[in-house]
Amino acid sequence: MIPSIPRGTRDFSPAEISCRNFIISTVADVFRLSGYQPIETPAMENTETLTGKYGEEGDRLIFRVLNSGDFLKDADREKLNAADAAALLPSISGKALRYDLTVPFARYVVMHRNDITFPFRRYQMQPVWRADRPQKGRYREFWQCDADIIGTSSLLSEAELIGMVDDVFSRLGMEVVIKINNRKILSGIAASLGVKEKSFTAFVTALDKIEKTGYENAVKEMIERNIFSRPVKENELTEFLREMPQRSPDKIRELSPEAAKGVEEIETIYSFFEGDKMKSSTVLRDYTLARGLDYYTGTIIEVKPAAHTSGSSICGGGRYDDLTGIFGVPGLPGVGISFGIDRIYDVMKEMNLFERKGLQVPVSRLMFAHFGEAERKYAFRLSSEIRGAGISAEVYPDICKIKKQMEYAGKKGIPFVAVIGEDEMKSGMITLREMSTGEQCKLPPGDLSVKLKGEKH
């Protein structure tokens, strides 16, 4: 039987891990530098914790975990016989894999609220799962790196997060475009166009397609979906939306008091950066930016590589007034950002950014090659001494031809090989070969660590 892994999941080999760890540790460094503290939550949550938080589509994409043991024992017979999967689910599955890190965080905050000092800055870097059909930049298991600050409405937090985004991508060596908008502006626009209240989400998703499919298609979708409470002319609507990006903040303010509030918020965030230059990012106001989950209520942020602004986003976030309210603790506003490290990896790979970072796959600095049983034993003792000096070392495990041992070291990229033979043991002088040049020298075992430390890595 040929083994395989579930679709949309991946194995990561040593070279990939090096690159991924570089991204993960870079993000963590930046998070810590602003006082964010790490937490972790379980891969599984109770189903009720997750369902209903991501919209109808989101619910469909949650991986359910079947109850252990005889899961049919407590199954709802009526629903089972009716083959009604959706209705049967609660009686056979009580757990689900987490879909993102924000909702589990809200649950965490509610459960630990008495131990937390607010405002609370936390970061979390863990895999999440979505039962989506895989495609470019989309996996069923992927990592999110989230930083959230909860317990404050201060717009300083947004500025802080944007600064962190800039810092991360500057360290990674990638130019990005950070787009910023505000849900209040979107609802202001919707109100001024006469969008029905219940159609707001439909309006927002259509609006979001402008960049991808153009104004005409977005408008067509809005009209087809019948989202307006009064007659709207197609060409007037197109014209209105087309002017959106160029529209000055003042023009947006005129739309409605709510939109004015949104504009105010964005301008406040900008004011924190006054005169400062971003290191690696261009921050843009985009009044048509609509991305973000349902729970966002204020600022929304989306980050794309400057080289692929039409591609998928590599980072996103926003402000929520009351995320913990759904778990019974109202009045805790917050704002967060999420880095999609799998997509960041893909972009960096494509742009050859890892090569410039000189990342190395961890490999022993020294290998002992040997000619027989006694030599191998001798090498084993030396190897443990050399490790004591902080130098990674391994002994070739089998007794075989020196050629084969050398071949192994060369292929593996081990930079130094110490050859232990009868001569070496007799004279007490080890033969050390530098693999890149082929140069060899003899030295006493005690000098090995000094010699290897002295050489640059």
Added chain:
RNA sequence: GUGAGAUUAGCUCAAUUGGUUAGAGCGCCAGAUUGUGGUUCUGGAGGUUGUGGGUUCGAUCCCCAUAUCUCACCCCA
């Protein structure tokens, strides 16, 4: 969940119109070289053509189903 394309050796790809023993490069293994990797030379192994059915005298090739990958829709990191 909907639609399109792909799948041949470990990898990248060939194979005429449905016709004899499915080939090449790279990689792998062994030897040339019994104390030395990368270069070179010589030899060798490796395939139920993704899987399961069907049509046919005969299928890598045509048909159906299924799995996986890629791309798009939906939605999203």
